Ligand SMILES: Cc1cc2nc3c(=O)[nH]c(=O)nc-3n(C[C@H](O)[C@H](O)[C@H](O)COP(=O)(O)OP(=O)(O)OC[C@H]3O[C@@H](n4cnc5c(N)ncnc54)[C@H](O)[C@@H]3O)c2cc1C
């Protein structure tokens with residue numbers, strides 16, 4: 001009922017752990033699998049280790065969260081041990097999120113990922129708070145397309161997802177990416193934001209600004225997913241941004257997402273959020289008379305008639 | 309006077325420092341006026357000092373709107389607080405976070421074992437045990453007399469207080485695990501509560517396993533979010549998060565932790581020696 005196929009990956013359900021949330025060890029990956037997720041995305045991994053930004057690097061706001069972790073990660077060579085363990089322990093697909101400052105770094109990380117058996121890649125061209133690594137690369141159409149082409153050449157046929165930001169002209173980048181052979185999109189990453197404490201009279205994050213996630217960004221994420229589906233009917237989309245219930249998961253799917261990313265909702269609902277959403281989706285399919293979740297993908301688009 | 313935060317405490321709660329007392333050569337006790345959710349023993353706060361940084365700190369006591377922190381100088385931020393934060397200043401708190409100690413059942417005899425900055429959550433637990441009419445003993449260890457603190461507080465609350473110092477300047481000369489071994493030969497306890505340097509705790513956990521006592525220990529790890537999403541404070545191989553699933557864990561879990569007392573993960577997730 002909930003099984004899906006995503007760019008060739010077989011998922012037991014459409015829920016995917018989003019990148020950067022509990023994504024740094026095999027022990028966590030196993031726990032996420034046990035919690036019910038259909039696939040696991042790692043933290044964005046770069047060529048070299050990055051300590052990230054100093055605390056405060058995460059703060060809860062009224063309708064979401066603001067973080068500037070700064071792509072903290074141990075570097076791909078070190079992380080490859082965790083990848084080996086994941087391959088040994090996990091049944092669900094592992095998606096390696098890849099970051100870097102240039103083409104060579106992306107290529108290097110993907111090559112190591114292939115050697116260590118990851119099932120798919122997600123190119124983070126959308127992190128909003130690290131200079132020259134992320135959204136700024138995504139803004140540079142030529143650089144972004146070169147990265148996609150090069151990565152495709154070394155990915156050994158494994159699916160490559162492009163993680164998009166709502167900050168730039170994502171449709172234009174998506175258009176070129178499809179031409180360069182991208183397998184799917186992940187939309188969206190966090191949005192640039194700022195939080196100020198009125199008594200300290202200073203920005204809270206050590207990095208001053210950060211990436212905004214959680215319920216507050218859901219309408220924006222839905223719009224991006226909707227636009228992408230409208231434009232590229234058969235390129236699969238992982239819809240991410242503010243999903244914290246089976247209702248919001250369904251909104252994403254109806255907008256055109258084949259799979260749904262779960263991120264900061266874990267801060268409020270903890271890992272039970274996966275089971276809660278899965279149960280909700282099941283009940284919805286039953287009561288609304290659908291046989292498979294796949295039937296619902298993109299149904300909010302006017303001219304999509306039920307193909308079944 | 310701080311106005312009520314209209315956002316309902318979602319962000320930080322500004323708290324005024326009412327007093328600062330130096331209690332040992334590298335430790336100070338800070339009393340704060342605090343209007344947030346009451347913490348329980350073992351729970352912690354992420355404490356933000358604007359322009360200096362943010363670190364996890366355990367509640368050392370809480371009563372009627374007053375929160376006590378005991379801070380030992382270690383690195384950059386603890387030194388900043390120790391050297392610069394004074395009565396009248398404000399610090400900024402989010403929390404309380406995590407799962408604290410399970411208090412002993414009625415009639416259970418407990419022994420609290422701790423050293424250094426681990427004393428903070430243990431003092432709070434002792435207060436709670438006494439409030440409920442329970443009884444406990446404590447074994448406290450320090451490098452030397454100059455580093456010792458909270459002795460009078462524990463003395464007033466515990467039936468028996470055992471003290472060890474590495475140089476013998478007060479109490480028994482030696483280290484906590486050795487003193488504990490001796491105490492357990494003479495006394496009967498139902499439960500041990502443990503907080504302090506991890507290599508010390510690891511030794512005790514291994515020896516207590518053999519005698520079948522109930523034990524809970526509070527662990528320290530590098531932390532960022534405090535709410536269980538970033539993965540910084542992960543324990544292998546169970547995938548437990550110290551900030552959310554802990555910081556207090558029972559013996560059965562502690563025995564399964566890889567590298568206990570030997571390594572933890574740094575801010576970039578690499579394993580580094582403790
Ligand atoms: C749940 C919890 C409760 C704590 N309660 C208390 C308390 O009540 N009183 C107290 O004095 N201290 C407490 N600590 C320890 C305190 O958070 C660290 O001493 C502090 O973060 C060090 O910061 P720094 O900038 O002074 O040191 P840094 O300059 O960052 O580093 C100095 C050394 O401290 C260690 N360290 C740094 N950050 C952390 C961290 N987040 N967790 C563990 N070790 C770290 C490392 O070994 C490092 O080499 C607690 C820690 C945790 C996780």
Ligand SMILES: Cc1cc2nc3c(=O)[nH]c(=O)nc-3n(C[C@H](O)[C@H](O)[C@H](O)COP(=O)(O)O)c2cc1C
Nearest residue numbers: 018019020044067124188189213214241242263264
């Ligand atoms: C603490 C934190 C760290 C994140 N780190 C990454 C990252 O390393 N790479 C990435 O592509 N996205 C990262 N993200 C973004 C999420 O994957 C997701 O796109 C975003 O949070 C929106 O989803 P949500 O509202 O469900 O959290 C991070 C988000 C958070 C909250």
